[in-house]
Amino acid sequence: MGNTFIEKLAQKLRIIPNLDRQGAEGAIGPLRAFPDPEEWHNHLELDANEWPKMVERRYSLVPTTCFNCESACGLLAYVDRDSGLVSKFEGNPHHPGSRGRNCAKGPATINQINDTERILHPMKRVGPRGEGEWERISWEVALEEISTKIRESLKTGAKDRVVYHVGRPGHEGYTNRILKAWGVDGHNSHTNICSAGARTGYALWHRHDRPSPDHANAKVILLTSSHLETGHYFNPHAQRILEGMMDGAKLIVIDPRLSNTAAMADHWLPTWPGSESALFLSWASMILERGLFDRDFVKDWVNWEEWMDAANPEENKDFDRFIELLRKEYSPYTPEFAANECRIPVEQVIEVGEIVASAGRRLSTHVWRAAAIGNLGGWRVSRTLHLLNVLTGSVGTEGGTSPNSWSKYKPDLFDIPPDPDGWNELHFPPEYTLSHYEMSHILPHLIKDGRGAMDVYFTRVFNPVWTYPDGFSWIEMLKNEDSVGCHIALTPTWNETAFFADYVLPMGHSSERHDVNSYATSSGKWVAFRQPVLREYARREGREVRFTHEVNPGEVWEEDEFWNELSWRIDDGTMGIRKHFMSPYRDGEMITIDEYYQYMFERIPGLPEAAEAEGTDPLGYMRKHGAFLIEEATYNKHEEDGWPTPSGKQELYSKSMVEFGYPEHSIPHYRVMSHVHPDNLKGEDEYCLLPNFRLPQHIHSRSANAKWLAEIAHRNPLWVHPTDASNLGVGDGELLKVETEIGWFIDKVWVTEGIKPGIIGCSHHIGRWRRKQDSGNRFMTNEVEIEELGEGRMRMRTVSGVRPWESDDPDTKRVWWRDGGVHQNITHAVQPDPISGAHCWLQKVKISRPVNGERYGDVEVDTRKSFEYYKKWNEMAKEKEVHPRGERRPLWMNRPLPPKKEHWFIHEED
Numbered sequence: 001m002g003n004t005f006i007e008k009l010a011q012k013l014r015i016i017p018n019l020d021r022q023g024a025e026g027a028i029g030p031l032r033a034f035p036d037p038e039e040w041h042n043h044l045e046l047d048a049n050e051w052p053k054m055v056e057r058r059y060s061l062v063p064t065t066c067f068n069c070e071s072a073c074g075l076l077a078y079v080d081r082d083s084g085l086v087s088k089f090e091g092n093p094h095h096p097g098s099r100g101r102n103c104a105k106g107p108a109t110i111n112q113i114n115d116t117e118r119i120l121h122p123m124k125r126v127g128p129r130g131e132g133e134w135e136r137i138s139w140e141v142a143l144e145e146i147s148t149k150i151r152e153s154l155k156t157g158a159k160d161r162v163v164y165h166v167g168r169p170g171h172e173g174y175t176n177r178i179l180k181a182w183g184v185d186g187h188n189s190h191t192n193i194c195s196a197g198a199r200t201g202y203a204l205w206h207r208h209d210r211p212s213p214d215h216a217n218a219k220v221i222l223l224t225s226s227h228l229e230t231g232h233y234f235n236p237h238a239q240r241i242l243e244g245m246m247d248g249a250k251l252i253v254i255d256p257r258l259s260n261t262a263a264m265a266d267h268w269l270p271t272w273p274g275s276e277s278a279l280f281l282s283w284a285s286m287i288l289e290r291g292l293f294d295r296d297f298v299k300d301w302v303n304w305e306e307w308m309d310a311a312n313p314e315e316n317k318d319f320d321r322f323i324e325l326l327r328k329e330y331s332p333y334t335p336e337f338a339a340n341e342c343r344i345p346v347e348q349v350i351e352v353g354e355i356v357a358s359a360g361r362r363l364s365t366h367v368w369r370a371a372a373i374g375n376l377g378g379w380r381v382s383r384t385l386h387l388l389n390v391l392t393g394s395v396g397t398e399g400g401t402s403p404n405s406w407s408k409y410k411p412d413l414f415d416i417p418p419d420p421d422g423w424n425e426l427h428f429p430p431e432y433t434l435s436h437y438e439m440s441h442i443l444p445h446l447i448k449d450g451r452g453a454m455d456v457y458f459t460r461v462f463n464p465v466w467t468y469p470d471g472f473s474w475i476e477m478l479k480n481e482d483s484v485g486c487h488i489a490l491t492p493t494w495n496e497t498a499f500f501a502d503y504v505l506p507m508g509h510s511s512e513r514h515d516v517n518s519y520a521t522s523s524g525k526w527v528a529f530r531q532p533v534l535r536e537y538a539r540r541e542g543r544e545v546r547f548t549h550e551v552n553p554g555e556v557w558e559e560d561e562f563w564n565e566l567s568w569r570i571d572d573g574t575m576g577i578r579k580h581f582m583s584p585y586r587d588g589e590m591i592t593i594d595e596y597y598q599y600m601f602e603r604i605p606g607l608p609e610a611a612e613a614e615g616t617d618p619l620g621y622m623r624k625h626g627a628f629l630i631e632e633a634t635y636n637k638h639e640e641d642g643w644p645t646p647s648g649k650q651e652l653y654s655k656s657m658v659e660f661g662y663p664e665h666s667i668p669h670y671r672v673m674s675h676v677h678p679d680n681l682k683g684e685d686e687y688c689l690l691p692n693f694r695l696p697q698h699i700h701s702r703s704a705n706a707k708w709l710a711e712i713a714h715r716n717p718l719w720v721h722p723t724d725a726s727n728l729g730v731g732d733g734e735l736l737k738v739e740t741e742i743g744w745f746i747d748k749v750w751v752t753e754g755i756k757p758g759i760i761g762c763s764h765h766i767g768r769w770r771r772k773q774d775s776g777n778r779f780m781t782n783e784v785e786i787e788e789l790g791e792g793r794m795r796m797r798t799v800s801g802v803r804p805w806e807s808d809d810p811d812t813k814r815v816w817w818r819d820g821g822v823h824q825n826i827t828h829a830v831q832p833d834p835i836s837g838a839h840c841w842l843q844k845v846k847i848s849r850p851v852n853g854e855r856y857g858d859v860e861v862d863t864r865k866s867f868e869y870y871k872k873w874n875e876m877a878k879e880k881e882v883h884p885r886g887e888r889r890p891l892w893m894n895r896p897l898p899p900k901k902e903h904w905f906i907h908e909e910d
């Protein structure tokens, strides 16, 4: 259609661009969806900043993946061919998970790489650990000194004193392979403050420990979390939820807080935290009562006969009788019971339950983090949620919920060293028999308890001093050289944990490193290639690069090459490590990073053929497109493979639960009272603190260097319901003191109906800090003073908030916000769930008005109290410690980096 007179006039006056103008190739032509990949090294477009002048820019578009959450959406780096620098990031339309779209954090990668305060060179501390004095060293010195320390530790024969502790992994199998090559049981993760609760509930059903909901094809989408769709998997899920809704799906959100997702829902159920399982069981009961269960699926794929044998041995193993008994078992979970536990109207329980019950095989459900990681017994949330999928037969179906491993590609590695020959009891202490991941959040407490120490401790994209509960105990551990012999922080940006390192080694952001990614963001299976874009640009320009740090800013490197070089040096020729780093293509020579990925990509089903069709090889294909779709959809795999559980079925009845001392949890029930159940909050001033919801603009503690994101969100006020605000006598902006079991913090109030009465909300992410002697992240950090008050009492006080500063980036002096929020996590007590091992994030708190000069941002913690409190929770696990047949944990249960099987036993059976 031609332009109107007004449009033509506006074009002439250059009020709107003349997009019809025919001009130079590439940029100025007819509108199109996206340039063809054949043109990606020679892309022309107009410079928007120069408007109304028509200034053309030449770009090389290089695909990579985002590293700012787990989703690994596709990014396209626009490398300016005149400057050789990255100008911006957009979405990569060839990526099957993100399909060209990103959230705000993807394009903000440009802020991270241009951060004027980033760490550009390897640093080594001078003076006492934590005092903030550093000297620049070369990679050569860093590699030599660190490899010597590791060699010394390994030569003692210890298998648990060299440890790699990871926040955001972002790769598939790379570091596990390295640790195996070193022969250590040295993998630690952040999972027990994140997803271990949900994983335990899912694993009990079918060993797979994560769900993959097919939102796009669902009839009913049921989301349970104050975390969803801001993290796992934010942009890929959000776009598919919208697709489902556009096709008529109903969206149900269970969350005590009106999240962005809840605000878009057909039904928002603001349940009391920890009551979710009561709701799901009442719906399960409704499905059974009304005969709406999927008879074929339950009969064929559930281990109902085992439950009959164990719980009702006198009965015939008749399916109808089983249903009758199950109906009876769940009959106490009436809508009234659920409504009472959840503190929501019974009419809402029934109305929404009917929608869920009618979903049939198209019920997509998801829970991650908050609801399942918040409470004592949080693992029940996923276990009872999955019960709804089982009863409706929506496990593994189109529009239902599949195990995430069906959609996840596991790479073939060129060499697999043997499993570690030892068991690290600092990571898997014997009393946590069912903990799904390492007990990482009580690491400082276990060490203080005299259970071990570390010679070499790597933290990698991991900031426990700030992110974890009880951060002062982390500082105490890190400052003590008897607990941690050497601490090496691998990080792209300064953080509160790196301040307490011996070496700080700069690692690349998403566009500065290699990784392979594959996540269950949809019903299909894909693989994506995170590549250092300036290295690929150099290759396209015909320049040879040996190591990625040659093209990155300063001397910023990447872990892949760093680990290889380090491993090579650890081995003095007697340790058998080097043999795991030999090229599969060149005899007797060390592998290169290109060979590592070449080997892997040559084995991806369908990729060699797709590459050949384009006249390239698999590595060439991935460099060019950045991603590859392996399977369109991965439904109903159980029909061929069954379920990887002891019974081969979905385990309604868990024999492991019985054997490991929890017979009351043999089938899904609501038999643990959350530590923040209303019955446990007795005083008028007692509330439940909901501290673990994410903001969609932030990246745990990796976005304080991203100016666009910091400008959008930089405060973490207390969400207080108007009724509570009135009872407390406070209004917007006034101060409240929040007292946890081990300390307190002072924050400002935000009065909002977006939070359930009785709950105080405070977002994760904000309240970052640096001391006078520390650097970095000034877009979002307060300058603080930390004072030891004696007898384990620690105080943190804000000296100044966020301020503008002069730098090479003119935006740093335009910073207009001053409030950097409050660090709340450091005042949280550790609360390890005795079954899942997960930290229970929700805190029972007392709320009052500040007194005696207590100021906004003040924080105080008693670390002696925190240790006593850890002991109290630890006792819960010790009381139940049982090891059937001497097993440390069920042999069928996953463990990251599993050691040799003989180490899974504490002792032989008597």
Ligand code: SF4
Pocket: 066, 067, 068, 069, 070, 071, 072, 073, 098, 101, 102, 103, 104, 105, 106, 107, 233, 234, 235, 236
């Ligand atoms: S959803 Fe995650 S991976 Fe995707 S663009 Fe946002 S931060 Fe990056």
